[in-house]
Amino acid sequence: xxxxxxxxxxxxxxxxxxxxxxFRNEGYRLVQIGCTKVGDLYxxxxxxxxxxxxxxxxxxxxxxxxxxxxxxxxxxxxxxxNEMHDLFGIQVRGMNIDFKGxxxxxxxxxxxxxxxxxxxKGDKP
Amino acid sequence: xxxQIIVPFGPQHPVLPEPIHLDLVLEDEKVVDxxxxxxxxHRGFEKLVExxxxxxxxxxxxxxxxxxxxxxxxxxxxxxxxxMKIEVPERAQYLRxxxxxxxxxxxxxxxxxxxxxSFGFENLFMGAWKTRERVLDFMEETTGGRVIQGTSKxxxxxxxxxxxxxxRMVKDLDVLDREMKELTTIFLHDDSxxxxxxxxxxxxxxxxxxxGAVGPTARGSGVAVDLRKTGYGAYDRLNVPVVTxxxxxxxxxxxxxxxxxxxxxxxxxxxxxKIPDGPVDxxxxxxxxxxxxxxxxxxxxxxxxxxxxxxxxxxxxxxxxTPTLTNIPPLxxxxxxxxxADVPVIVLSIDPCISCTER
Amino acid sequence: xxxxxxxxxxxxxxxQQPVTILYPAQAAKKTPISRGHVMxxxxxxxxxGTCQRKCPAQAIIISKEAKTWQIDRLRCVVCNSCVDTCPVxxxxxxxxxxxxxxxxSVDLIAITYVKPPKPEKKxxxxx
Numbered sequence: 262x263x264x265x266x267x268x269x270x271x272x273x274x275x276x277x278x279x280x281x282x283x284f285r286n287e288g289y290r291l292v293q294i295g296c297t298k299v300g301d302l303y304x305x306x307x308x309x310x311x312x313x314x315x316x317x318x319x320x321x322x323x324x325x326x327x328x329x330x331x332x333x334x335x336x337x338x339x340x341x342x343n344e345m346h347d348l349f350g351i352q353v354r355g356m357n358i359d360f361k362g363x364x365x366x367x368x369x370x371x372x373x374x375x376x377x378x379x380x381x382k383g384d385k386p
Numbered sequence: 387x388x389x390q391i392i393v394p395f396g397p398q399h400p401v402l403p404e405p406i407h408l409d410l411v412l413e414d415e416k417v418v419d420x421x422x423x424x425x426x427x428h429r430g431f432e433k434l435v436e437x438x439x440x441x442x443x444x445x446x447x448x449x450x451x452x453x454x455x456x457x458x459x460x461x462x463x464x465x466x467x468x469x470m471k472i473e474v475p476e477r478a479q480y481l482r483x484x485x486x487x488x489x490x491x492x493x494x495x496x497x498x499x500x501x502x503x504s505f506g507f508e509n510l511f512m513g514a515w516k517t518r519e520r521v522l523d524f525m526e527e528t529t530g531g532r533v534i535q536g537t538s539k540x541x542x543x544x545x546x547x548x549x550x551x552x553x554r555m556v557k558d559l560d561v562l563d564r565e566m567k568e569l570t571t572i573f574l575h576d577d578s579x580x581x582x583x584x585x586x587x588x589x590x591x592x593x594x595x596x597x598g599a600v601g602p603t604a605r606g607s608g609v610a611v612d613l614r615k616t617g618y619g620a621y622d623r624l625n626v627p628v629v630t631x632x633x634x635x636x637x638x639x640x641x642x643x644x645x646x647x648x649x650x651x652x653x654x655x656x657x658x659x660k661i662p663d664g665p666v667d668x669x670x671x672x673x674x675x676x677x678x679x680x681x682x683x684x685x686x687x688x689x690x691x692x693x694x695x696x697x698x699x700x701x702x703x704x705x706x707x708t709p710t711l712t713n714i715p716p717l718x719x720x721x722x723x724x725x726x727a728d729v730p731v732i733v734l735s736i737d738p739c740i741s742c743t744e745r
Numbered sequence: 746x747x748x749x750x751x752x753x754x755x756x757x758x759x760x761q762q763p764v765t766i767l768y769p770a771q772a773a774k775k776t777p778i779s780r781g782h783v784m785x786x787x788x789x790x791x792x793x794g795t796c797q798r799k800c801p802a803q804a805i806i807i808s809k810e811a812k813t814w815q816i817d818r819l820r821c822v823v824c825n826s827c828v829d830t831c832p833v834x835x836x837x838x839x840x841x842x843x844x845x846x847x848x849x850s851v852d853l854i855a856i857t858y859v860k861p862p863k864p865e866k867k868x869x870x871x872x
Contacts, residue, residue, distance in 0.1 A: 267678065267679055290595055290596065290598055291598050292598070292681075292688070292690060292707070292712075293690050293692075293705075293707040293712070295692050295705040295707065296705075297692075297694055297702065297703040297705070298703070299702065306679075306692065308679060308690070313613075313615060313616045315679065315681070317679065335596070335598070336596070336597060336715060337596075337597045337598045337712065337715035337716075339715070340711060340712070340714055340715060341711075344711075347425075358421070360423070363423070363425070364423065364424060364425055365424070365425040365428045365744065366425045366426075366428070367425075367428055367430075372430060372433060373432070373433060377436045377702075378433075378436045378437050438801060442799070442801040442826070443801075445801040445802075445822065445824045445826065446801060449822070509751065509755060510751065513754060513758075516764050519764070523774070526774075526776050526779055527776045527778075529778075530776070530778040530779055530780040530825065530838070531779075531780055531823075534822075536780070536824050536825060544825075544829070545778075568754060569754075571750060572750045572751050572754065575750055576750040576751060
C-alpha cells in the first residue's frame with residue numbers, strides 16, 4: 262500500500278483567511294473542517310483536496326478565541342463551522358448560515374469540550 | 387411576488403426513514419430557500435473513542451452506519467495501520483476490496499429500490515431488494531453477518547474466504563450481473579422514469595465541485611472524483627473506472643449508481659483473479675502515536691477518518707466525516723428552485739444517511 | 746426510450762414461486778457461520794475474564810468468587826470478539842438469533858468447571 266504523505270501546515274488564526282483564499286484561488290475543494298481538543302487547546306484542521314492531492318492547514322487556539330468563518334470563500338463550510346460550535350463551543354464569526362447552536366441538539370452543552378474520560382483497567386459497569 | 391410560506395419536511399416523512407428536517411420556503415409551488423436541520427440522532431460515537439481501546443473501537447467504527455458498515459471498519463483499520471506503519475498481508479487487502487465492493491453493491495441496490503419507492507414505483511423497489519438479497523446472502527455466508535460484517539481488524543481481516551468459495555462467487559456474479567442488467571435497463575430506459583427524473587434537481591459541475599459534493603452526487607455532475615483512484619488497499623493494483631455523467635440531474639445520479647454496480651462486480655472479478663495465497667492478518671503490538679487522515683470511497687462518496695493517538699491504548703480523537711454531511715450544501719443548491727412535489731426525489735437522490743452524518 | 750420495460754420482468758415474476766419464505770412457518774435462512782448469540786460451555790470456563798475485558802459493549806460480567814458468567818443480551822452486539830479471544834475456547838457462537846424479550850434482563854450462568862487435581866505443578870490453568 263503506497264500512500265502519499267500528508268502535509269499539515271501550522272498557521273496563526275490571523276493567517277487563516279489568507280491561506281484559505283489561496284486554496285480557493287488554486288481550485289481546491291474543501292474536504293473537511295475538524296476540531297480536536299488537546300489538553301486545554303483546540304486544534305482546528307482545514308483539509309483541502311485537488312486531484313487527489315491532500316493538504317491540511319491547522320490553527321491552534323484557546324477555548325475563548327473567536328475564529329473567522331471561511332464561508333465567504335467556501336459556502337459549504339457552514340455545516341462544519343456550526344458543528345464545531347455545537348460540539349466544541351468554538352465561537353465562529355460571520356457564518357453565512359448560523360444555527361446558533363441548534364444544528365446538533367445535545368443533552369450536554371458542548372460535549373466534546375468536556376475533559377476526556379479516563380478509563381482504568383477493570384472499570385466496567 | 388406571491389406570499390412566502392414555510393412547509394416543514396421531516397424529520398418523520400414517508401419517503402425517508404431517517405430524521406432530517408428541512409424548512410422549505412415556498413412561493414406558490416416553487417421552493418425558493420431551504421434550511422436544513424439535523425441533530426435528532428447524535429450519538430456521540432467520536433467521544434466513545436476515549437473509553438474504548440483502539441482495537442475495540444473497530445467494532446464501534448463499524449457501527450457508525452448500517453449500510454456501509456464494512457467500509458467504515460476497514461477505513462478505520464487502514465488509518466491506524468498507517469499511523470503504526472503496519473504492513474498488511476496482500477490477501478487481506480484483496481479481501482477488503484472484495485467485501486468493500488459487495489458493500490457498494492448492497493448499498494447501491496438498496497438505494498435504487500428506495501429511489502424507485504420515492505417516485506412511486508413500488509414494484510421496482512421490490513425487484514431491487516430481491517436482487518440485493520443475493521449480495522446479503524454472500525455477505526452472511528462469508529462473514530457471518532448480513533449488514534454488520536465485523537471482519538475488519540487492525541492488521542488484516544478476521545476471516546478468510548476459501549478459494550473454492552471465491553470460484554463459486556465469481557460464477558454467482560454472472561447471475562447477479564444478469565439480474566442487475568434487467569433492473570438497470572428499467573431504471574435507465576423506461577420512459578415514465580426518465581420523464582420523472584430528467585432535469586429535476588440539476589446542479590452544475592462548478593457548483594457541485596465548489597460546494598464539496600462527493601461520490602455519485604459529484605460524478606453525476608461530471609466531477610470525476612473517486613477516492614479509489616488514490617490506490618488505498620489493493621485498489622492500486624486493480625483497474626478502477628470512474629463512472630461520470632454530465633447532466634447533473636436526478637437521472638444522472640441514478641445512471642452513475644446503476645453503472646457503478648457493474649464496475650463493482652468487475653472489480654470483484656479482478657480481485658478474485660489476482661488474490662494471492664497467504665496469511666490474512668499480522669500481529670499488532672504497541673499503540674498508535676501520531677495522526678492520519680484516512681480517506682476512502684464509500685458508496686455515497688468520500689469518507690474521512692481522522693485519527694490521532696498519543697501512544698496509549700486510547701485514541702485522543704477520531705473524527706468521522708461522512709459523505710452525507712458534505713453532500714448537504716449541494717442538496718440545498720439543488721432544492722432551490724424546484725417544485726414541492728420533487729423534493730422527496732431530490733433529497734433521496736443524494737442517498738442521505740443521516741445516522742452516519744451525525745455519528 | 747422504451748415503454749413497458751417493466752412488463753417482461755413483471756410477467757415472469759407472476760409465473761414464479763414467491764422469493765420470500767413463510768417465516769416463521771418455514772425456518773429462516775442461516776449459514777454455518779451466522780452470528781446469532783453467544784453460548785458458553787460452563788464446564789470448561791476457567792473464569793479468566795478475557796471475554797469481559799475484550800467485550801466492546803461491556804455486556805459480559807464474570808465473577809470469580811460466585812463462579813458465574815453473565816451476559817446482557819441487549820447490550821451484546823454479537824461481534825464475536827469474546828469467541829475469538831477465549832483462551833480455552835469455551836465460548837461459541839450459535840446461529841439462532843436471541844429471542845425477543847419484553848424486559849431487560851441478564852442471563853446468569855453458573856460455571857461448573859472444577860480445577861482438575863494435578864499432582865505435578867506443570868500445565869496448571871491460569872486462574
